[in-house]
Amino acid sequence: MMVWAAIAVTAFGCYAMKLLGLSVPAAVLERPLVRRVAALVPIAALAALIALQTFADGHTLALDARAAGLAAAVVALLLRAPFLVVVAAAVVVTAAVRALTG
Incomplete structure (x- = not known):
């Protein structure tokens, strides 16, 4: 029963947040600071x-093959590689490190 209560509370919370976002006056949304923050929030969320x-x-910090794949993706991005090349580089390096370590 507690699961359904949690689902109902979460659904209501999501609806309330959506309604709150829709009720913000247009004058507030057109401010330069709000526009800059709104543009940067998805980037920060994706980075997190x-x-x-x-x-x-x-619950622990891990430095493994995933970090090597991310590093390869960063290098490919710095070299201005196309998106598919960036993803492929990350996949290949991650797989290679996992194969070598174990």
Whole structure:
């Protein structure tokens, strides 16, 4: 029963947040600072997700093949490689490091 209560509370919370976002006046949304922050929030969220998926292993910090793959992707990005090349480089390096270590 607690699971359904948690689902209902979460659904209501999501709906309330959506409604709150829709009720913000247009004058507030057109301010330069708000526009800059709104443009940077998805980038920060994606960076946080990447960091968690790369360096976290449960409750511990891990430096393994995922970090090597991320480093390869960063190098490919710095060389201005196309997106598919960036992804392929990360995959190949991660697989190679995992194969070598074990």
